[in-house]
Amino acid sequence: NAGVTQTPKFQVLKTGQSMTLQCAQDMNHNSMYWYRQDPGMGLRLIYYSASEGTTDKGEVPNGYNVSRLNKREFSLRLESAAPSQTSVYFCASHPGLSSGALHFGNGTRLTVT
Amino acid sequence: QQQVKQSPQSLIVQKGGIPIINCAYENTAFDYFPWYQQFPGKGPALLIAIRPDVSEKKEGRFTISFNKSAKQFSLHIMDSQPGDSATYFCAASAGAGSYQLTFGKGTKLSVIP
Numbered sequence: 480n481a482g483v484t485q486t487p488k489f490q491v492l493k494t495g496q497s498m499t500l501q502c503a504q505d506m507n508h509n510s511m512y513w514y515r516q517d518p519g520m521g522l523r524l525i526y527y528s529a530s531e532g533t534t535d536k537g538e539v540p541n542g543y544n545v546s547r548l549n550k551r552e553f554s555l556r557l558e559s560a561a562p563s564q565t566s567v568y569f570c571a572s573h574p575g576l577s578s579g580a581l582h583f584g585n586g587t588r589l590t591v592t
Numbered sequence: 593q594q595q596v597k598q599s600p601q602s603l604i605v606q607k608g609g610i611p612i613i614n615c616a617y618e619n620t621a622f623d624y625f626p627w628y629q630q631f632p633g634k635g636p637a638l639l640i641a642i643r644p645d646v647s648e649k650k651e652g653r654f655t656i657s658f659n660k661s662a663k664q665f666s667l668h669i670m671d672s673q674p675g676d677s678a679t680y681f682c683a684a685s686a687g688a689g690s691y692q693l694t695f696g697k698g699t700k701l702s703v704i705p
Contacts (some may be wrong), residue, residue, distance in 0.1 A: 483635070510691055519601070521681060521697040522636070537692070569635050573691040580626070581693060583635030 481505050483584035485570050491590045492560045500555040500587050502570030508582070509575035511553035512537075513545060515566040516586070522569065528553055530575075560591045595619050596684050598696025605672055605703055613667045613699045615682035620663070622684040626693070627656065627667050630679045639680070640667075672703045 486501045504511065513525040524537030528547040542564060544556045553572075557564060571583045597616045605611045615625075626641035642649045642656040642665065649656045653670040669676055679700045683693040 512691075519697055521598075521695040522693075523695075524692060527692060571635070575691075580638035580641075581628075581691060583637065585633065585635050 483570055483572055483582050485568075485584035485587050487587060488585070489588050491592065492557075493592055494561060496560050497556070497558050498560065499557075500568055500570075500589075501552070502554065502584060503552045504570075504572040504582070505551065506572060506574065506582065507550070508572035509550070510573040511547065512571040512573070512581070513543070513553070513555045514569045514571065514583075515539065516569060517566050525555065525568075557589075560589075562591050565589060565591045595622075595694045596682060596696045598682050598699060600699060601697070602700045603702070605701070607673060607703055607705050609672050609703070611669050611672055611676075611701055611703070613680055613682070613701070614664065615666065615684075615696050616662075616664045617684050618663065619684070619686060619694075621686035622694075624685045625656070625658065625665050626683050627654075628681045628683060628695075630681065630698075636681060669701075672701075674703045674705055677701055677703050 483504045509530050512527040514522040516522050523539050526545040528534045531550045546554045568587045569583050571581045573581050603611050627639045628636035629639045630636040640651045640654050644660050655668040658665045679698045681698045682696040685693050
């Protein structure tokens with residue numbers, strides 16, 4: 480049981496380049512999330528998808544777009560990367576039950592030079 | 593505006609000691625308070641969670657204490673072990689069916705033998 484899988488694990492981009500971070504979950508969860516983690520800043524929500532077909536902005540959405548491709552997959556796109564987007568990105572999923580836990584992937588470490 | 597304030601930023605204890613991590617929140621609508629544990633190179637994982645209808649919850653060596661009037665909650669780790677060395681995040685969310693967690697900035701715990 481893989482849980483939440485993120486690809487790639489590491490990526491280096493130059494300023495202005497674009498890329499898509501991929502996330503897939505095999506737990507049949509309804510909700511999916513993208514967080515970024517920066518030193519001393521905790522985890523900040525970028526975008527989320529409460530269910531297939533819906534997406535909403537979180538705390539720090541500027542510079543990002545998302546696509547909920549189907550129930551399993553939720554991608555995060557950087558159209559024109561900036562050094563301020565250097566971070567570790569985590570995808571997470573939630574079953575949508577009141578007693579359920581947020582399940583995280585192991586992250587994508589992105590460096591923008 | 594930081595809605596969940598976590599302290600200390602880092603903590604070093606001897607094996608067998610009882611590290612305590614504190615969190616305070618501002619939003620009185622918060623009704624779910626989980627703690628996540630994160631090891632280097634991994635995503636956060638749910639450790640223990642509490643709802644405001646109880647003042648304490650224990651799971652193994654981990655205890656959450658909750659003070660609704662003070663809007664504070666804390667994590668205690670009994671008989672701490674070197675394997676407990678990790679970063680711990682408190683979090684909070686509001687409303688049934690809402691899984692948009694607001695995270696504290698994290699506490700890096702080191703348990704030395």
